[in-house]
Amino acid sequence: MTQSADVQTDRPYGELEVVHAFTSGPMPTGVSVSSTGRIFVNFPKWGDDVRFTVAEIRDGQVVAFPDQATNSPRSDDDRSAFVSVQSIVVDPADRLWVLDTGSPLFQPTQVGGPKLVCIDLTTDTVVQTIVFPREVALETTYLNDVRFDLSRGEAGVAYITDSADAGENGIIVVDLATGDSWRRLRDHASTKAVVPPDLLLMVEGRPFLTKESPDAEPQPVAMGSDGIAISADGARLWYCPLAARHWYSVSTDALVDRSLDDDAVAATVVDEGDKGSAGDGLETDDAGNLYATAGEQNAIVVRRPDGSISTVVHDERLLWPDTMSVATDGHLYVTANQLHRQARYAGGVDERVYPYLLLRTPIEAGPVRLTR
Numbered sequence: 001m002t003q004s005a006d007v008q009t010d011r012p013y014g015e016l017e018v019v020h021a022f023t024s025g026p027m028p029t030g031v032s033v034s035s036t037g038r039i040f041v042n043f044p045k046w047g048d049d050v051r052f053t054v055a056e057i058r059d060g061q062v063v064a065f066p067d068q069a070t071n072s073p074r075s076d077d078d079r080s081a082f083v084s085v086q087s088i089v090v091d092p093a094d095r096l097w098v099l100d101t102g103s104p105l106f107q108p109t110q111v112g113g114p115k116l117v118c119i120d121l122t123t124d125t126v127v128q129t130i131v132f133p134r135e136v137a138l139e140t141t142y143l144n145d146v147r148f149d150l151s152r153g154e155a156g157v158a159y160i161t162d163s164a165d166a167g168e169n170g171i172i173v174v175d176l177a178t179g180d181s182w183r184r185l186r187d188h189a190s191t192k193a194v195v196p197p198d199l200l201l202m203v204e205g206r207p208f209l210t211k212e213s214p215d216a217e218p219q220p221v222a223m224g225s226d227g228i229a230i231s232a233d234g235a236r237l238w239y240c241p242l243a244a245r246h247w248y249s250v251s252t253d254a255l256v257d258r259s260l261d262d263d264a265v266a267a268t269v270v271d272e273g274d275k276g277s278a279g280d281g282l283e284t285d286d287a288g289n290l291y292a293t294a295g296e297q298n299a300i301v302v303r304r305p306d307g308s309i310s311t312v313v314h315d316e317r318l319l320w321p322d323t324m325s326v327a328t329d330g331h332l333y334v335t336a337n338q339l340h341r342q343a344r345y346a347g348g349v350d351e352r353v354y355p356y357l358l359l360r361t362p363i364e365a366g367p368v369r370l371t372r
Contacts, residue, residue, distance in 0.1 A: 013299075014313030015362055019333065020057050021355035026050045027337040028356055030087040030145075033327035034121055035094045040065060041335070041358065045084040045104035046342070053085040054098055057358070066124045076102060077112035079131055084113075087323065091148040091156075092369035096121055099146045099160065106165070108139040116146065116158060116174060130179045132172070140167020142223075144280075145323070147230045147237070149252065149370040153177055156370075157256055159237050161225040163280075165193070169224030171239065173255050184255050184265050185225075193243035195220035201243060201278045202296055203320065203340040208278075213348040221345070227282035229290060234370045238272070238290060242280040247272050247292065276301055276309065283324040283332065285365035291332060293321040300324070300334060300361070313361045326367040331360040 019039070022028060026048030028041045039057045043050050052064035052071035064071050073081035084104040089097050095118050102113020114137035118128040137143065144163040150156035155177035162170050162183075169191035174181045185191050201208035201221060209218040223242035230237055230252070237255060240247040251268035254260055277294035284290050288305040291312065299314040300321055312332070320339040326332055335358055341351035 010316065012315045013311055014315070016313050016315045016317065016359050017361070018317075018357055019360050020060070020062075020358040022062070022357070023355045025062070027339070027342075027352065028322075028335050028358070029337060030085070030089075030323045031333050031335050031358060032088050032090045032096065032325045033329075033333055034090045034096070035328050036121075037327070037329065038121065039333075039358070040088050040090070040096055042085040042088045042098075044086050044101065047105065047344075050084075053082045054088060066119055066126070070126065075110075076104065076107070077110035079112040079115065079129065082117070086143060087145045089146050089148065090121075090325075092150050092367075092371045094121055095119060095127075097146060097148070097158070099143050101143045102137070103142055106142065109137055109141055111137070114141060114143055116160070128176075130174060130176075130181070132181055136172055136181045136183055138162075138164075138167060140164045143172070144223075144226050145228045147228050148176075149230060149234050150176075151234060151370045151372055152252075152256060159228060159230065159252075159255065161228045161239055162191075163223045163226040163242060165222040165224070169241070171225065171228075171237070171250070171255065182258065184262060185250065185269070186262055188262075188266050188269065190246075190248040190269050190271065191225035191239070191241060193220065193222040193224050193241045194245075195222060195243060199243065199245065199278075208296075208340050208345065210344055211347045212344045216347070223280070226280040227292065229282035229284045230368060230370065231290075232284060232286055232288045232368050238282055238284070240275070240279075240282060240292070243278060245274050245276065245278055247275050247282070275303070279321065281322055281324045281334070283326055284368050285326045285332075285363060286368055287365040289363070289365060291324055291326075293324065293334065295320050295340070300332070312363070317357060317359065326363065326365065327360075328366055330362055330364055330366065332363045333358065333360045335359075
């Protein structure tokens, strides 16, 4: 049988430009771009050979940041070095914050490993380290992503998702002046993964399930509260479990008010509806738009201020769009890292193929900057 020349195939949509191709080394997750255009990425220790877990892309080369020593921990509870970093975010003051899970290979955390580290980008030096106590970073905790509001309190606050796949999920709030931190929405339904038979994730036309060996019984992907973004006015924090198609928002006033109990905070949660896909990336811009990665559709979608949802870009190169970053150059940056092709999801066979990609698409908006 001959194939007709006019046979139709999946149609891409939107503009997408390759910024960097990772042709060797570990898979990236996070990306963030400074106001001067410096690009930072990170590589969690999920089984790849990770020589440095935080890096900068300089002149096309991926180099340890701020240096190799800071990326060389002595142990999993090393307070002075990065253990296994899941996310990096440039804040409104143009400082780079490093979110260290302290959990290589998703192992139980030790106090000293899970931490939030601030790097001054004018000197490329660490200026603050906030280590989370055991009651905040539990043994099961997996610190996933972080957002900042520098207009609150003396020095601002940070909001962090705990996406643990075998423990309590929720939101962690951090007072950047004192270093105090506390958990919110502890195992609230909105922070939990949705699993079969209620939801079967499909990526590249196949069920997305954990299957670590050929003979293993497939298990649900169970990562909870993962993606996180703050509204342009700072009033609402948006979040979503990786294994879910709904996204949610919660009052930031409630999150930071320590006089409120968790039930009072939970009363401010809004189910914002179906976003069309599972995925782990959320981001906002200064025009009030909210972006979500659509891992099941190789796409990024946007929710406009009027509540309508549309596609920003759909492209076969977006093999698991992971983390997004809105830059001052008017682009939305995103990593595509083939997360779903890892051996743990493919019967023990690593199906990833180089290169992993850092891409960008124009959005005609800038980053949210909540400052005094």
